[in-house]
Amino acid sequence: GAVVSQHPSWVICKSGTSVKIECRSLDFQATTMFWYRQFPKQSLMLMATSNEGSKATYEQGVEKDKFLINHASLTLSTLTVTSAHPEDSSFYICSARGQGRWTEAFFGQGTRLTVV
Amino acid sequence: QQQVKQSPQSLIVQKGGISIINCAYENTAFDYFPWYQQFPGKGPALLIAIRPDVSEKKEGRFTISFNKSAKQFSLHIMDSQPGDSATYFCAARGRGTASKLTFGTGTRLQVTL
DSSP states (O other): OOOEEEEOSEEEEOTTOOEEEEEEESSSOOSEEEEEEEOTTSOEEEEEEEETTSOOEEOTTOOTTTEEEEEEETTEEEEEEOSOOGGGOEEEEEEEEOSSTTOOEEEOOOEEEEEO | OOOEEEEOSEEEEETTSOEEEEEEEOOTTOOBEEEEEEOTTSOOEEEEEEOTTOSEEEETTEEEEEETTTTEEEEEESSOOGGGOEEEEEEEEOSSTTOOEEEOOOEEEEEEO
16 A cells, blocks of 8 residues: 655653654655544544645644644645643544545554653 | 444454454445554554445455445454454545545454464
8 A cells, every 4th residue: 555654653742842743645646634633542533634735624623723734745744733731642643645536545653742 | 423333342352263343324425434453553554445336345354344225334354363453443434535534433353362
């Protein structure tokens, strides 16, 4: 399958700082990227959907000023957690999908964020 | 109407046995049904997927059975192996490139020796 690279795999940051997570599609053009958050032993919770060159669409309850998403190119999307707090600690996962009704969505390896 | 209900929450199967995970959906607009496998600390990986015009799809030891009228689909893992121990998520998606996946709650599978 296609490769989606997410970086970093884990990050520890101090409370009040911002953290940027990158998601790259390595061998296909990702017209749509999705960002998820996953708590331990729970399912994936969609945070936002972004299309290249457009503003992201956030799910209800997700603060768009706190979780900044940029999808500037067909191969790169970034999630910036601004002014992080301990409650933002979680596993963040990106997913990328190309065009077409039957195209698969491929997932990155996830980023474990710990805010101390 | 957007929910996908998944059961069981956890499953213990002996090596060589059959693991069966079930999902049900309400939204008739869903037209793509994938299953994902996730190991601890990793992102989900696509295992197998089915479209609603097919009642069964098999890839190796993994089979999806799909019942459109009942709005149910299931994953069967034949000859389960300890390496299959992971969390499995069913999902469903509507039409459109930007359509989002709706995930089930997940099933933690443990295959014992």
